[in-house]
Amino acid sequence: MEIENNKKNDWMKYVVVLVITLGLFAVAGGLSNFFTNKKVETMQEVQNKLATDILSSETQFSLLSELSCGQDDGSENLSGELSDMASKIDYSENNFKDNSVATELKRYYTILEIKDFILTKKINQRCGNKRVPILYFYTTAENCTECTKQGFVLTELRKKYPDLKVYSFDYSTDVSALTALLKIYKISDKELPALVIDENKATGFKSVEDIKKLYPNIIKLLPKDTTKIIPVKK
Amino acid sequence: MALFLNIIFYILTFLAIYVQVFFLVTFFENRKKIVIRTKDIELEHYPSVTIIVPCYNEENTVGNTINSLSALNYPKDKLNIIVVDNASKDGTWDVLQNYTDNPQIKIFQEIKVGKHNALNKGLENITTDFVGCLDADSTVHPEALKRIMTYFSNPKTMAVAPSIVVNNPKNLIQYAQRAEYDMAHYNKKMLAFLGGIHVTPGPFSIFRKEVFEQIGIYKKAHHTEDQEIALRMQKNGLQIDHAPDAYVYTNSPSSVPKLYRQRVRWIYGFIRNALDYRELFFKPKYGSIGIFTLPSGFISVIGTIFLLFFSFVQLYTVIARKILQTQAVGFHIINGKVFSFDFFTLDSRTFVFVSIMLYILVIIGLLNGRRMIHGRKKYIWWDIPVFIIIYMFIAPIWLLKAVWNAVTSKEASWAKERDYLIKSNN
Numbered sequence: 001m002e003i004e005n006n007k008k009n010d011w012m013k014y015v016v017v018l019v020i021t022l023g024l025f026a027v028a029g030g031l032s033n034f035f036t037n038k039k040v041e042t043m044q045e046v047q048n049k050l051a052t053d054i055l056s057s058e059t060q061f062s063l064l065s066e067l068s069c070g071q072d073d074g075s076e077n078l079s080g081e082l083s084d085m086a087s088k089i090d091y092s093e094n095n096f097k098d099n100s101v102a103t104e105l106k107r108y109y110t111i112l113e114i115k116d117f118i119l120t121k122k123i124n125q126r127c128g129n130k131r132v133p134i135l136y137f138y139t140t141a142e143n144c145t146e147c148t149k150q151g152f153v154l155t156e157l158r159k160k161y162p163d164l165k166v167y168s169f170d171y172s173t174d175v176s177a178l179t180a181l182l183k184i185y186k187i188s189d190k191e192l193p194a195l196v197i198d199e200n201k202a203t204g205f206k207s208v209e210d211i212k213k214l215y216p217n218i219i220k221l222l223p224k225d226t227t228k229i230i231p232v233k234k
Numbered sequence: 235m236a237l238f239l240n241i242i243f244y245i246l247t248f249l250a251i252y253v254q255v256f257f258l259v260t261f262f263e264n265r266k267k268i269v270i271r272t273k274d275i276e277l278e279h280y281p282s283v284t285i286i287v288p289c290y291n292e293e294n295t296v297g298n299t300i301n302s303l304s305a306l307n308y309p310k311d312k313l314n315i316i317v318v319d320n321a322s323k324d325g326t327w328d329v330l331q332n333y334t335d336n337p338q339i340k341i342f343q344e345i346k347v348g349k350h351n352a353l354n355k356g357l358e359n360i361t362t363d364f365v366g367c368l369d370a371d372s373t374v375h376p377e378a379l380k381r382i383m384t385y386f387s388n389p390k391t392m393a394v395a396p397s398i399v400v401n402n403p404k405n406l407i408q409y410a411q412r413a414e415y416d417m418a419h420y421n422k423k424m425l426a427f428l429g430g431i432h433v434t435p436g437p438f439s440i441f442r443k444e445v446f447e448q449i450g451i452y453k454k455a456h457h458t459e460d461q462e463i464a465l466r467m468q469k470n471g472l473q474i475d476h477a478p479d480a481y482v483y484t485n486s487p488s489s490v491p492k493l494y495r496q497r498v499r500w501i502y503g504f505i506r507n508a509l510d511y512r513e514l515f516f517k518p519k520y521g522s523i524g525i526f527t528l529p530s531g532f533i534s535v536i537g538t539i540f541l542l543f544f545s546f547v548q549l550y551t552v553i554a555r556k557i558l559q560t561q562a563v564g565f566h567i568i569n570g571k572v573f574s575f576d577f578f579t580l581d582s583r584t585f586v587f588v589s590i591m592l593y594i595l596v597i598i599g600l601l602n603g604r605r606m607i608h609g610r611k612k613y614i615w616w617d618i619p620v621f622i623i624i625y626m627f628i629a630p631i632w633l634l635k636a637v638w639n640a641v642t643s644k645e646a647s648w649a650k651e652r653d654y655l656i657k658s659n660n
Contacts, residue, residue: 010522017259021252028587035582148555149562156562207562 040101043088047105047112050085054116061119085109086168103173110175113167120165133165135196137187141172146205150193153208240585243544246537247588253530254595257424261602264427268606270479274307275380281363283379283440284314286356288349289370293325295485300333302373307380315339316359320352349436350452350459357451366440368482373401374438375481382440382480392472393441393464394480395422395434397607401483406620407493411486413600413621419478420603426476430522432504432531434464434474437482445472455510458503465511468523478606494632501636504531509640535633542630593622 089109092102120133136154138147154166169178171189181187185196191203197215206214285303289296296317303315315338319327333339344355353367364386368374378396385394397419400412425431434441439460449470455462467474487493508531514524600618 010525013256013259017252017256020255020259021248024251024255024591025248025584025588028591029584031587032582032584035580039582145558149558152559152562205562 039088039092040105043085043092043102043105046085046088047108050109050112054112054119058115058119061122106170106173107175110169110173110178113169114177114181116165117167132161132163132197133167135181135185136166136168137171137182137192137194137196138168139171139189139192141189144192147193150195150205153206153211157208157211239544239547242540243585244588246533246540247585247592249530249533250537251588251592251595253526253533254592254599256526257421257599258595260424260427261420267427268423268478270606270609271377271381272479272609274377275384277380277383280309280312281383281386282312282314282361283308283364283366283383284316284356284360284362285438286353286360286365286367287315287317287370288320288352288356288367289317289322289326290320290347290349290352291322291324291326292370293322293329296326296329296370297332298373299368299370300339303368304336304338305376306374306378307376310338312362313338313379314360314362316342316356318342318344318352318355320349321345321347348454349457350454353452353459357446360443363443364440365443365446366438367436368438369436369484372398372437372482372484374483378438378477378480378482379440382438382477385475385477386440386442388473388475390473391475392445392467393434393439393474395426395431395474395476396438396480396482397422397476397478398435398437398482398484399607400486403486403617405488407490407624408486408488409614409617410621410624411493413617414625415486416604416607417596417600418603419607420599422476423478423603423606425522425527426474428522428526429473430468430527431474431476432464432468432508432523432527433458433461434467435482436460437484438480448472456503456506457499458507461503461507462510465507465514465523468520469511469514471520481607490628494628494635497629497632498636498639501535501633502639505535505636505640508532535637538630538633539637542634 086109089102089106092105117133117135124133134154134157136150138144138150151168154168158164158166169181171182171187171192185194185201187194187196187201193205194201194203195206195211196202197211200215202210202214287296287299287303292299300315300317303313306313317330317333317339319330319342321344327343330341334341340359342355342359344352356367357365364383366382374396382394382396385391398415400408400415403409403412422431436459445463445467449466449472452459453462464474487496508528511528514520515528517524597618600621604613
């Protein structure tokens with residue numbers, strides 16, 4: 001009896017279950033969106049803080065043209081913020097369904113990096129080379145294994161030498177300020193990854209040892225206490 | 235490639251969730267009809283029943299099986315037992331000699347190897363209206379037969395399947411199987427409501443005698459005769475029901491290799507039998523079996539194998555990245571913050587939530603099955619994660635092997651499996 005009754009309702013039931021299943025998928029999609037939006041908000045917060053900090057450093061720099069070089073210029077923690085932002089953007093590009101938000105944030109981030117780079121250079125000129133900026137160019141437009149490896153090397157270097165400032169630029173980011181930077185250092189998309197340290201360019205993958213050999217002054221210029229950290233390879 | 239994999243993933247999870255929701259809706263529709271009796275019952279009328287016990291090299295267990303049949307609360311004159319020794323090479327035949335004086339028990343020998351031959355030998359010798367079989371590695375609850383017989387008050391019910399319970403689990407593998415069987419009870423009862431049961435299990439499924447008169451006796455069927463007969467019944471429109479409170483206790487494989495062999499045989503049998511009955515697929519006239527049971531069985535086989543492949547691809551990307559990192563900066567086991575927790579890097583893609591939903595639905599089904607079979611007792615709960623973890627890793631392997639065997643037509647053998655079990659037990 002039961003079975004017969006069920007047979008009559010069968011088709012209706014198949015439809016109802018389809019609707020419920022679609023509903024569950026919609027909820028899953030909604031949850032995913034909710035959390036992605038939360039993440040975008042977090043990124044925007046970090047970005048805003050970064051912008052404020054850079055602006056603050058710049059203002060401080062202009063205001064105190066007599067700034068004594070030993071004084072804290074406020075840019076100490078910027079390096080950390082920049083890398084935090086970089087990793088979040090990297091994650092979003094790989095994991096967000098719609099990464100147009102990530103792309104937009106990345107454009108802004110690129111400009112902030114260039115601003116900070118200029119500021120660091122200015123401070124260095126006045127106070128002697130205290131912080132070493134490294135410009136790092138990579139691409140996400142094509143599969144660049146060497147770029148991924150180079151990223152690991154720079155993360156490692158920054159861990160060992162906190163005064164190193166790494167500015168990473170995605171070649172494919174559409175920002176005119178970046179185009180200008182690429183022109184200045186004559187970076188072409190054929191020779192990525194590329195590094196610029198002390199105004200010198202190096203292309204292709206460079207290991208920690210390579211970088212140390214190419215730019216021995218990196219280590220020399222760093223404050224003594226940080227050079228005590230155990231080197232990467234014995 | 236990644237997009238392609240994702241699309242397949244979503245299609246398969248969609249179908250899997252669909253099946254689970256379908257079961258859940260069926261459960262809520264019918265839950266009042268699920269009868270679990272805990273006390274002894276009396277029937278108005280006791281139909282005569284024969285139970286066939288096929289055995290192959292079971293000198294150690296056949297005695298228990300026969301004793302549990304004799305201990306059934308059922309009038310002795312209405313219950314016959316036929317034991318068929320299927321060319322055993324051990325002392326099974328000698329053990330059976332102890333029962334020659336018992337008027338309830340008849341003993342036969344079948345020299346043609348194959349469970350279907352043993353069962354048919356029994357069928358040739360029945361004189362009762364109902365017939366069932368019991369594998370010699372199983373025992374029955376004293377009330378099981380009476381509880382099953384109540385389902386035959388519906389004249390359209392042609393066979394009733396029992397609830398198979400893992401007998402006295404001792405190790406993790408057996409506890410995992412207990413959880414799995416609870417899930418299977420739920421699935422089976424829901425399929426019964428839908429009229430789509432695809433197997434009348436070897437242990438203690440009871441049939442009306444007419445079934446065999448109408449559709450013929452057991453056939454050689456890829457060592458899973460109990461699946462073939464159910465499909466043949468479905469094809470001929472004969473209804474199969476399920477008695478959740480008719481407990482049959484089965485000795486479950488106690489190690490991964492034993493479990494592996496059993497499952498390769500089951501799934502191989504499912505695939506081959508389903509292919510033999512492929513004309514049932516998607517034909518509304520055959521009811522749920524063709525529209526629901528067989529396709530969802532295939533989906534679960536394909537889905538599990540795909541999931542293994544999918545996980546390997548995911549694992550590969552992680553490992554490839556680690557290798558690149560090692561190449562670039564050398565190997566560091568602990569490098570700064572390894573266990574740092576950041577909400578930001580928690581995966582929040584849709585597929586994560588979809589997978590969580592699927593797991594929740596499966597666990598709800600398992601708990602429903604558990605409560606359906608055993609009532610509202612308190613249970614250990616850890617066998618559920620143990621089941622999920624163990625099966626997640628090994629189920630795809632036996633599925634792959636079964637598919638491979640089905641494709642290359644290599645038969646998994648019940649007799650060989652029994653030989654193996656006996657060898658590894660000794």
